[in-house]
């Protein structure tokens with residue numbers, strides 16, 4: 001027995017040392033973001049008021065198009081307390097995947113049948129289209145997305161911190177794997193995708209570096225795998241080119257879109273792909289200073305109107321020239337007639 005213990009001792013010691021080294025390096029990694037010069041801004045000031053205010057605004061449908069009348073009673077204060085509890089006094093790079101699950105049970109994202117719109121690489125355009133069009137609803141218009149959109153938040157695990165919230169700096173997006181706001185968006189995106197029914201759409205940036213469909217995006221890693229082929233009848237890929245670019249960008253059936261189409265086939269989800277959808281084209285036009293400088297913003301009607309105007313101008317000029325020619329010829333004819341008459345008269349005047 002004693003002999004066995006003596007042989008096991010070095011192994012046990014080695015295991016203990018290995019565990020200490022691993023834990024220390026994990027801890028060091030979790031704090032790495034603090035040393036990065038490019039750490040992002042800190043938690044949004046007055047986040048508690050903004051978050052709860054947005055919650056009340058949303059459930060009372062004050063921004064009429066961006067809400068859902070819900071049968072369930074929503075308690076905005078309770079949602080905030082749950083949300084705060086997920087990150088307060090904690091290392092922002094050490095967030096577990098399920099920490100926001102209860103928040104999302106209290107604030108479920110809901111979209112009507114056939115209206116769910118995912119996006120990747122073009123938040124502003126998707127948000128603007130969804131706000132003006134009755135056809136599309138995005139996560140940022142649903143209750144959890146509306147409350148959190150554009151907010152920055154992270155905890156502070158320093159025991160000296162009074163409220164456990166870091167208002168100085170938070171990790172940049174992607175600075176660490178288990179980052180707290182990333183965990184929130186992952187969980188919200190998962191729930192948003194699970195509840196989608198009927199036709200769903202995804203707007204992708206045709207000019208995105210590395211391809212419109214990015215394998216590492218939240219859309220590719222969270223939303224797409226959580227679509228339910230029993231309730232989703234069609235996936236509409238909206239491939240949105242940058243209208244100010246001279247290049248056409250990626251096209252349906254090519255490059256990264258081909259990979260997306262393949263993945264949809266594998267998932268048993270029927271799809272259609274549209275390049276340059278009109279809603280996205282015109283929403284981009286509204287953001288330009290001189291939209292009419294771009295052919296994409298003039299539209300077919302204006303183009304044909306312009307062509308019509310040009311034809312009228314050319315016609316008018318030609319007509320004018322012909323009229324002047326006719327007048328000149330007529331004057332010349334009259335003059336030569338007069339000359340002939342005068343000649344005839346002089347011949348008729350025979351001297352006596």
Ligand code: NFD
Nearest residue numbers: 118119120121122123139140173174185189217218219220
């Ligand atoms: P994305 P996605 N630096 O455009 N969602 O497919 C900084 F600072 O690649 C909504 O991953 O599309 N921020 C939100 C970054 C967030 C960076 C995540 C970066 N390098 C997911 N990369 C949201 N509302 O904030 C990415 N981001 C941030 C849902 C930046 O805010 C939506 O339902 C960018 O706008 C949508 O269907 C956002 O992450 C899908 O997942 C999305 O990155 C879009 O995620």
